Amino acid sequence: MAERQYDWKAIAKNPKFVELHHKKTAFLFGWWIFSCVYYFLLPIGAAYTPGIFKVKIIGVINFGYIFALSQFFVSWGIALYYSHVANKDFDRLTRELIDELHL
């Protein structure tokens, strides 16, 4: 199984690859930072602003409970959104790049 030789430097400079790299980096780190900020608001909020967490929203169900539950839906939302964007954009760009390189 002789491995194919690629000119990695040339591929790294290919405009398609640069586009893929920029889009991906912005998306991945952007959403990762968002999810971290959203998550750490939970322990920080619970510790330093317990008053807000105690506000009752529906019946006896309070803001804290809804906020904690929302963490699950936000995580799932980010996952599905990422999957959508990756399947649509990132995979397409990768395929176009590979086609262009005639691999």
Add this chain to the structure above:
Amino acid sequence: MTIKKIFIAATLALSVAAAAYAEEQKAPAAGAAPAMSAPAAQGAPAATAAAPAPNAAASVATPAPAAPAPVKKELKANKTITIGMFMIIIAITMGVVVWAAKQTKSAADFYAAGGGITGTQNGWAIAGDYMSAASFLGISGLISLYGYDGFMYSVGWLVAYITVLLIVAEPCRNAGKYTLGDILSFRTSPKPVRAFAAISTVAVSTFYLTAQMVGAGKLMALLIGIPYKMSIIGVGVLMVGYVVFGGMVATTWVQIIKAGLLMSGAFLLSFLVMIKSGFNPIGFFNTIVSSPEIQDHVSKLVLKDGVILSGMDAGQRFLEPGLYLKNPLDQISLGMALVLGTAGMPHILMRFFTVPTAQAARKSVIIAMFIIGGFYVLTTLLGFGAAIHLTPQGITSVDPGGNMATLMLAQQMGADIAPIIGDLFLAFLCAVAFATILAVVSGLVLAASAAIAHDIYVNVIKDGHADQHEQVFAARATSFVVGACGILIGIAAEKQNVAHLVALAFAVAASGNLPVVVLSLFWRKFNTAGVISGLVVGTVASIALVMVSPNMTYPKVIAEGAKKVVVAMEKKQAALPAGQSLSEKDAKALAKAKVDAQQTGTSMVGLEKPLFTLKNPGIISIPLGFMAAILGALAFPSRRSEEMFDEVYVRQNTGLGMAKAVEH
């Protein structure tokens, strides 16, 4: 397709066998129903808790604040049914091993199932690999005793997967082969990097494995009365069997079967809990707040902090933060270890090498996130359900940490339909716990032995010159040795406090492994010196901080606390009218405190009191790990590593030139 057929057949066999057992066991079990079998169904959930029932379950179902010394309750599973279910699980998994062993011919088969696992299968396997008995039994127990804080605690375990999905899953699939060492050694000096990566992998796996083994031994002893050592040996032998003979294929299917069993158990139990509250979430929460037992339990909890609460206010407090997690910095520190550590766990990373493409890796994380998240949402129902139907007092009388809450709930919910169903359901959940332990420990043994056999033996000692036959033999031999060590450590650690080891494993993964993985994949200037300094500093810092943290035992601190108790109790005694003595409970506490107050000496590392006040080292050790990795790389720049970055970066983004798991 064959895999699917086997799986379906296995599931069918399981249900048929369970039904057969039900028939067989009906007569004797109904007669000798364990003491925990609750009275037959009673209308409203609130009534269940309040109505005094005439049998032994009464003291569990009703609050007993007045009772001077609550009798220690035990949760005993029906041995015949439970062992029968265990046997079924062992039989099915052994079938899987025999089938898997036939397909395991090359190193790629052994470590990565030949890259032949689909995204969906891998998603279930990740969930099975990740959810330990601690999350299955521990988190619902925390919720049943401390309400909101237990729920908040569970959130981080899912959010962690965002990091896995966005940062590591696809690049690792594209740039790696079998182990952490493969990813890290790509553009660095392979030998030292592989050696250090293997040490950190073995460290993380050992900490996690020890916690799992000790937990397994105690759980089996508690549930079906198998002695501790026997349980460890039994679990260990099975785990070694799966890994040595079936490699990654068998491990994957054990994990898939476990995840399926766990989700069915959780769904069924949540369904029964929701039936009781008429599928009305608002009513469900009202029941929590208005339960007199929960109110009483919360008033006692907050009284320790000098707060007086009673009635509905106390019930409402159960849904608010701060009953359990009292140190916010510790909480944030644990959150950091989870969010970054999961993505650095060798046994999780290894799962991404079993799928053929980056798309499949992506799909598998998303499926795993839905399974894991769904499970934790159901856990809330189970935890709160246990608080309503068993009362916190009933749960703590069986296990002060609440670990038995889910199992007790299963027995009661089943018994409310018919006593035999209670026994069956309890036995089923015990079997799920058993499968859970097996699946997690197998994944850990596989990850540790891959690091030793593939990184150290094949690539460091043999310079990569080992044929397939030799590689597979090395992998099997190492798995055997690692598994045997796991059994020995498990037996040796029986009396040790291992609760902090899981947090330590995540802290080491977050501080040592994750920084170097991320920097290897995304930073041009990263190199050998960076990998080694990052791994060493991150790992050593986490371990050192735990060694000087409150996790260790400090005899002098215990003695000081005990002295205070002695003083308080003697005051109380003095204040009593003449002729009266302390209640039995207080007298016991006084006697214990007097003994504890005599304790002297120092902790394991010779300290009188903790140097570091947090139980979770992440908040300090993670930045240290990152800094060491960055500074190390900057201090010893490597032109070759920088030049090779283009290759790594193109590979991890596009999958070009991917190391195919299947040898062509």
